[in-house]
Amino acid sequence: MSSRVLGFFRISNPMIRKELRQRLRERRAWLLPSLYLLVLSGTVAFCYYMVVQEGTQRGTELQGADIGQAIFYTVVFTQLAVLLLMAPVFSAGAITIEKEQRTLSGLLTSLLTAPQIWWGKFVSALLYLFLLLFSALPLLALSFAFGGVEPLALLKATGAMVLVLASISAVGLWCSATFRRSVHSTAAGYAIVLVLTIVTAVAFGILLAHWTHSLGGNHQDAPPVYVQAPLFLNPMYPFLSLLDDTDLRKFAYPASSYLLFTAMGLLAAAFAIRRLRRSGEQV
Amino acid sequence: MMEAMIEIQGLRKNYRGIRGLNEFSLRVERGDLVGLVGPNGAGKSTLIKILATLLPADSGSACVAGEDVAKTPAAVRAAVGYLPDVPGVYQDMRIAEFLEFFADAFRLKEPARGGAVARALAQAGLEERRDDFVEHLSLGWKQRLHLAKTLLHDPRVLLLDEPATGLDPLARIALREQLRQLHAAGVTILISSHILADLEDICTRIVFIADGKNVNEVQAAASAAGPAGALLHCEIEWEGAAEAAERVLAAIPGAAIIEKKGNWRRIELPGGAAQASSLLRGLLDAGVAVLHFDARGPGLEERYRRTFGGRP
Known part of the structure; x- marks a missing residue:
């Protein structure tokens, strides 16, 4: 590997240090993780209460594994929802802020390359999301105390979350490289997240209804690939296959989803770097 | 003939159908201090941005310190210090951190890095305030800091776009003095400004530009006496x-x-x-x-x- 490529990825990239320093000086650097953990803790407590309440009402003996699984999946999906809401905030404003405070020309006329600038912004946006993600690991590990969840499930969920967040952050950076103002790029970032989560689910619903109708409304099989296809770009999809539920396990193409998210992230990165190289008119 | 530090031949640039530069040509020799003068929209900033490798030209050629801005932009950036019309600073960084970041961005290694930062702090007169946040500086001090940052990597050519905009008279005098010292040290300077008195005071040549074209050229040093036969x-x-x-x-x-x-x-x-x-x-x-x-x-x-x- 050439020294140029190594230089691009090295952690000593001055952009990464600058970004992290600036980010950790903001008040939200400690406020957000505190709020985030508070929300997750509340959700776990609520989930535990609901599961125990339901078991008491049914009058059946409550298994520890049921509580463990309920806590695990609740934390995973709550984390995903909250981090999907936060990802555009950190990435979509990362380059526009340089345009707004008129500092982008200083970066572009230095010896930093456009990929180095992009990589610095990407790593710092992602590292902050990872800080939130990994700070919640003790809450996820709570489920091990009750049983019913394998460590492999935790690894899979964390891996899928990292991939989805990296891809969404790359898309946010592309918006940031394209627009001049943070408010526009953040709005565009949220619009894309909405399309990926809501529009793909609606499209899936329509295709599923059509397919069910064509079978006379009576089916036991998993929907075919073409019906599930819109969901491959839904950030929730890779997690559905993790669930220990017979109905939800029918969504069994996580690899297609991983590939699509990887491709989307790489494309967004390539377009963002290209846009960054040509952003002399915006400075 | 002296070595050309900036050589521009028939440069053209259009912005969304509007002409920014139209067959503009210029030769600036080593050690020249050239003022670029023209009305708003004449093409001054466009020209400086092309030379700083921020904008690509549509046609024509531009070389800075012997390097083509289109073909070897990294080599041009290593030789050029660019000060934009509205220089931005990172308000939430300390003064020394700001300079250290740009020293790293210009790939300066220790001990040159530490020396460059110390020299920049001294040039800007900010040695005592190295740990202050940039946001606490006035506009004039921010401009001095920005100029010091521009000089971190010892550029051979300085491209200054309206550097005196918004400065008070004392800051303008200090800037003029600093530019004189840089010129005396052999740095080639191309400066655009609307403050004609400042340009007349420091420039060795003045180039007039309008509608992206060369209009006129004045030997500033000779203008006071006026050649025989001239008005x-x-x-x-x-x-x-x-x-x-x-x-x-x-x-x-x-x-x-x-x-x-x-x-x-x-x-x-x-x-x-x-x-x-x-x-x-x-x-x-x-x-x-x-x-x-x-x-x-x-x-x-x-x-x-x-x-x-x-x-x-």
Whole structure:
């Protein structure tokens, strides 16, 4: 590997240090993780209460594994929802802020390359999301105390979350490289997240209804690939296959989803770097 | 012939159908301090951005320090210091951190890195405030910090786009002094500004630009005396009656009185230095008691008015 490529990825990239320093000086650097953990803790407590309440009402003996699984999946999906809401905030404003405070020309006329600038912004946006993600690991590990969840499930969920967040952050950076103002790029970032989560689910619903109708409304099989296809770009999809539920396990193409998210992230990165190289008119 | 530090040939640039530069050409030699003057929208910032590798040209060629801005932009960036019209700073960084970041961005390694930062702090006069946040600096100090950052990597060519905008008179004087020192140290400088008095004071050459084209060029250093035969402005004041002086003035072919106050006149002489000296001789021969006689070429402001006076 050439020294140029190594230089691009090295952690000593001055952009990464600058970004992290600036980010950790903001008040939200400690406020957000505190709020985030508070929300997750509340959700776990609520989930535990609901599961125990339901078991008491049914009058059946409550298994520890049921509580463990309920806590695990609740934390995973709550984390995903909250981090999907936060990802555009950190990435979509990362380059526009340089345009707004008129500092982008200083970066572009230095010896930093456009990929180095992009990589610095990407790593710092992602590292902050990872800080939130990994700070919640003790809450996820709570489920091990009750049983019913394998460590492999935790690894899979964390891996899928990292991939989805990296891809969404790359898309946010592309918006940031394209627009001049943070408010526009953040709005565009949220619009894309909405399309990926809501529009793909609606499209899936329509295709599923059509397919069910064509079978006379009576089916036991998993929907075919073409019906599930819109969901491959839904950030929730890779997690559905993790669930220990017979109905939800029918969504069994996580690899297609991983590939699509990887491709989307790489494309967004390539377009963002290209846009960054040509952003002399915006400075 | 001296080495060209900036060489531009037939540069063209269009912005969404509007012409930014139109066949603009310029040669700036090593050690020149060239002022770029023109009305708003003339193409000054576009030209400087192309030279700083921020914008690509549509056609033509531009070389800085012997490197083509389109083909070897990294080599150009290593040789150039660029100060934009509105220089941005990271408000939430400390002054030393700001300089260290850009020292890293220009790939300076220790011990050169530490030396460059210390020198920049000294140049900007911010040694005592190295741990202050940038947001606590006034506009003038921010401009000094930005200029110091621009000089971190010892650029051979400085591209300054309206560097005095928004500065108070003292900060402007300090900036002018700093540019003089850099020029004396052999740095080639291309500076665009609307503050003509500053340019006249420090530049070795002034280039006029309008509609993206070369309009005129002035040897700034020579403009005060004015070459023989060139137009001169002459101020005369005398003591006593006006009739004799008026007679001498009327006898000078082509001389026109521009301003008149008591025994004081400002006259335009088309015949240059030779005509000025024959006017003085004529006044003395006629027995006029001359108190003040000052002949010089029209200033940059006057030349600017003549060149761009009809423009909106």
